[in-house]
Amino acid sequence: MFTKVCGLRTEADVATAAEAGADAVGFVFAASPRRVDEPTARRLVAATPPSVLTVGVFKDMPTGEVAALARASGVGAVQLHGDYPRSAFDDLLGQGFRLVRATALTPATEVTTGAYGEDMLLLDSPVAGSGERWDLTALTGRPPTGHWLLAGGLTPDNVRAAVTEVAPWGLDVSSGVESSRGVKDHGRIRAFLAAARTT
Numbered sequence: 001m002f003t004k005v006c007g008l009r010t011e012a013d014v015a016t017a018a019e020a021g022a023d024a025v026g027f028v029f030a031a032s033p034r035r036v037d038e039p040t041a042r043r044l045v046a047a048t049p050p051s052v053l054t055v056g057v058f059k060d061m062p063t064g065e066v067a068a069l070a071r072a073s074g075v076g077a078v079q080l081h082g083d084y085p086r087s088a089f090d091d092l093l094g095q096g097f098r099l100v101r102a103t104a105l106t107p108a109t110e111v112t113t114g115a116y117g118e119d120m121l122l123l124d125s126p127v128a129g130s131g132e133r134w135d136l137t138a139l140t141g142r143p144p145t146g147h148w149l150l151a152g153g154l155t156p157d158n159v160r161a162a163v164t165e166v167a168p169w170g171l172d173v174s175s176g177v178e179s180s181r182g183v184k185d186h187g188r189i190r191a192f193l194a195a196a197r198t199t
């Protein structure tokens with residue numbers, strides 16, 4: 001099970017996630033209590049072991065700014081939330097970025113991973129990073145294919161049941177491993193990753 005812990009803001013957050021076995025860590029550049037600026041992100045990327053994928057998280061930001069921030073901070077992949085057309089994916093792919101396509105599930109959502117050239121598809125609640133769950137039964141009859149991550153209100157306590165229900169390729173968590181909004185709880189990060197390993 002691939003695991004990503006998102007919204008990290010300190011070196012201690014990164015070290016905890018990496019030591020507890022996270023495959024990827026996310027740094028939020030979008031407007032959020034978890035937002036980090038470019039120098040902070042660069043520092044956190046440098047503090048991340050090379051075996052852990054670093055992901056910059058963006059929402060509705062022009063691709064020129066996305067590319068500039070991703071390049072300056074050195075993240076290994078770019079996660080796009082919001083209303084990006086296929087041409088935005090093409091633009092960033094053409095510049096050599098690995099992409100994560102993040103979206104809520106609607107009847108129109110393309111659930112084939114790679115349809116926009118992305119490495120991973122992230123199916124999330126309608127308000128990303130809100131900690132709200134969404135109706136997983138909406139996936140019935142239309143299972144996503146490929147490297148897709150389940151996100152949205154996951155916690156150490158509910159992650160096993162969610163995996164049993166929809167069998168994702170990977171998991172993404174933020175709010176569920178926090179003590180208050182934007183502040184990671186290291187015990188909860190360890191508990192989440194331990195629970196994910198036993199699924």
Ligand SMILES: O=C(O)c1ccccc1NCC(=O)[C@H](O)[C@H](O)COP(=O)(O)O
Pocket residue numbers: 006007028030031032033034057058059081102122124125127128129130131132151152153154172173174175176
């Ligand atoms: O974290 C945010 O505040 C945020 C803001 C804007 C775009 C994306 C954002 N976060 C993305 C994520 O943290 C995760 O990909 C995912 O949504 C998990 O969220 P959660 O339900 O809090 O576990």
